[in-house]
Amino acid sequence: MSKSLEFLTEALRRLPGVGPKSAQRMAFHLLQHDREGAAQLSRALYQAVDAVHHCALCNTFTETETCDTCIDEERDRRLLCVVETPADQMMIEQTLTYKGLYFVLMGRLSPLDGIGPKDIHLEKLLARASDGVVSEVVLATNFTNEGEATAHYISEMLKARGLQVSRLARGVPVGGELEYVDAGTIARAMLDRRST
Numbered sequence: 001m002s003k004s005l006e007f008l009t010e011a012l013r014r015l016p017g018v019g020p021k022s023a024q025r026m027a028f029h030l031l032q033h034d035r036e037g038a039a040q041l042s043r044a045l046y047q048a049v050d051a052v053h054h055c056a057l058c059n060t061f062t063e064t065e066t067c068d069t070c071i072d073e074e075r076d077r078r079l080l081c082v083v084e085t086p087a088d089q090m091m092i093e094q095t096l097t098y099k100g101l102y103f104v105l106m107g108r109l110s111p112l113d114g115i116g117p118k119d120i121h122l123e124k125l126l127a128r129a130s131d132g133v134v135s136e137v138v139l140a141t142n143f144t145n146e147g148e149a150t151a152h153y154i155s156e157m158l159k160a161r162g163l164q165v166s167r168l169a170r171g172v173p174v175g176g177e178l179e180y181v182d183a184g185t186i187a188r189a190m191l192d193r194r195s196t
């Protein structure tokens with residue numbers, strides 16, 4: 001195989017769930033059938049890597065120092081909802097029942113995969129929740145084993161600092177990922193949240 005082709009295949013293998021065979025298939029496809037798409041992909045990647053950073057306050061992806069949600073004057077700054085991903089945040093936004101702010105972990109605790117407290121920015125969360133304005137932290141991690149373990153860990157950490165912590169109610173099915181739960185169910189789980 002050509003050096004460049006090998007280099008491309010290696011790069012594609014960095015995508016989650018992509019093994020050597022599918023990486024090779026993708027590389028062949030791009031070079032054989034979609035050179036314009038390949039060029040677009042490379043430009044988009046370059047631009048995103050250069051421009052997208054983490055919000056200084058909530059940790060989500062943004063191209064500015066602080067994201068639009070965090071600087072929104074209409075938001076209730078006493079409420080801070082902790083979610084695993086920007087997709088989960090979007091799901092909660094769609095319910096139109098929550099008007100507070102967010103903190104996006106960009107992951108969950110997963111000891112088996114070597115993902116510890118440091119990897120999900122818990123120090124940043126602690127600093128954010130201790131700003132003196134936040135009065136309740138709502139844990140909206142997924143109802144999977146890892147999401148529950150993450151919620152428990154964060155709850156203990158924040159309660160040790162005297163913060164009030166609540167958890168989405170059990171409307172969301174066990175093992176449920178927010179991303180795949182309907183907005184009505186999440187809305188009810190938010191309204192019925194209970195302190196931990």
Ligand SMILES: [Zn+2]
Nearest residue numbers: 055058067070
């Ligand atoms: Zn933000």
